[in-house]
Amino acid sequence: MADVNQGAVPVAELWRGGVLEGVHLGHAVICDANGVVEAWGNPQAVIFPRSSCKMVQALPLLESGAAAARGLTQAHLALSCASHQGAALHVEMAGRWIKDLGLGEEDLRCGAHDPADRDERDRLICAHEVPCQLHNNCSGKHSGFLTVTQHLKAGPEYVELDHPLQRAILAATEEVAGESVAGAGIDGCSAPNFAVSLEGLARSMALFAVAREGYGARQDAMFQLTRAMAAYPELVAGEGRACTELMRAMGGKVAIKTGAEAVFVAIIPEKGLGIALKIVDGGTRASEAAIAHLLVRAGVLEAGHPATLKRLNPVQKNWRGIETGQLRIAAGFA
């Protein structure tokens, strides 16, 4: 394995007035179930998947039998994999879920932050209300965590590294990545996040892509989570966001997920492929451009779709609508 800076290659470039103004370096890996199909940069670069691995973190929810026991719907499963906007839709659904468990918002361990959704943000501001933990973009994941915790009759501190839930997530992470984790960090939502190689993350996504129903709990869970994400793009992120708009553009056939510090993954069942990429500097504009590029290249996203054009080589306009620059995929990554 290698540190994240080793062997990184230019992924996206910012141009202004014919001058190169900025560059984003990164790594990307495409895997099938047998291993690496194609790679840019260093597949052995160690990264924190951050929120891009929420479908892996949701595996115990299904594999433990908790989801079935609680009668969770496909929408619940999508929300459990979400980094949502804290829109009314998300807040209300997470709130109902917690209430159905007989629990309250105070049982969450994700913390509160301002919602990214503008309507809900404005509503809170003008009502002089403060955001609650349900507004946290990870509140769906944490609702899933509480569901497993209750099902396992485990203690309330479900984000501790030695909690049965987190031990199950660690085991699932290593099994699907096909490697031992390279470290454990704490995520923005207080949950552990396990460092893996980019190849390990891409391999994990490939296993989700080839999973079929009726071949055991692991494949059943992977199959269901992939379909849930692709079926409810508005729950996985929210209006205006890359995950939501690009999944809609692909018509429910592909599941994709972003993570903090510019990670992006894709699960492409029809091709049996998984993609994982990381921009070394954490620049989200570059990770969004890169995933759009790789999805177009894989033949599952239309190059001319408005959702694609918004991320891939977007022309930057200023406050008066004048073109000022352009973010372009770097030549070596094309």
Add this chain to the structure above:
Amino acid sequence: MADVNQGAVPVAELWRGGVLEGVHLGHAVICDANGVVEAWGNPQAVIFPRSSCKMVQALPLLESGAAAARGLTQAHLALSCASHQGAALHVEMAGRWIKDLGLGEEDLRCGAHDPADRDERDRLICAHEVPCQLHNNCSGKHSGFLTVTQHLKAGPEYVELDHPLQRAILAATEEVAGESVAGAGIDGCSAPNFAVSLEGLARSMALFAVAREGYGARQDAMFQLTRAMAAYPELVAGEGRACTELMRAMGGKVAIKTGAEAVFVAIIPEKGLGIALKIVDGGTRASEAAIAHLLVRAGVLEAGHPATLKRLNPVQKNWRGIETGQLRIAAGFA
């Protein structure tokens, strides 16, 4: 000259759970009036200074005699060099300035955007008002531009490349940088922005640092603009911002200025030094850490000051106050 990616070195690193999660590459140059004193990365890297060169763009305001003719105060000069928050303070001052010229907000050419200042943003939201051009972070610079334009009896389209004002700014840019510009781009506020080498930008700042009154219009202008910025840190940026807090921490002895896409400059009169730095990926957290580091290193900023600690090697905490990571100055940049 070289493109911005050539020879860049690690400037700041993001660490989480003992694992390197991200890296920001960049360049930095320290000049005195005779040239480069110290450099990291490539001093010949071509960059767009963006808003970091507002004091250069303000030179014609003084050199033309417009500032004196209109009786502009030191506060006006500070606002002309500002990338402000669009707080009530900034909006009202720019509005009065325009009105005193006998002009209106519609004569500005910067465009409108939401203010970064939270109080003013919330006021607009709850009053169902939209931001105007006075809220644009560059409205002070554009007020200065209008002042020069009126003084020169030039046409109203003062952001056009062949407008007398922009030709004067181009000439001043090349004279203080000691080189021909490497290109022209359009900035977020619609004004031209001229590409120079990082060394050229650092040299420009060194000339501001050593300028003395009574040695001609250029030195008078440089001397006054530097003192105005350092004397009114709240006008140059706003509450909570790096420029404002770090200038306050240095007690009015140093002028510093950020620019979009992670440029930062400093003018240190007591040392006769100018600093310019650029993070290649545009990551502002790294440019703020880097300028704080270089100011501490130069002996003009206290390492233990709260404003310093907020930018230099800050511990990242999540929504529950738990430490998750740390941004650190890279070993080779220390």
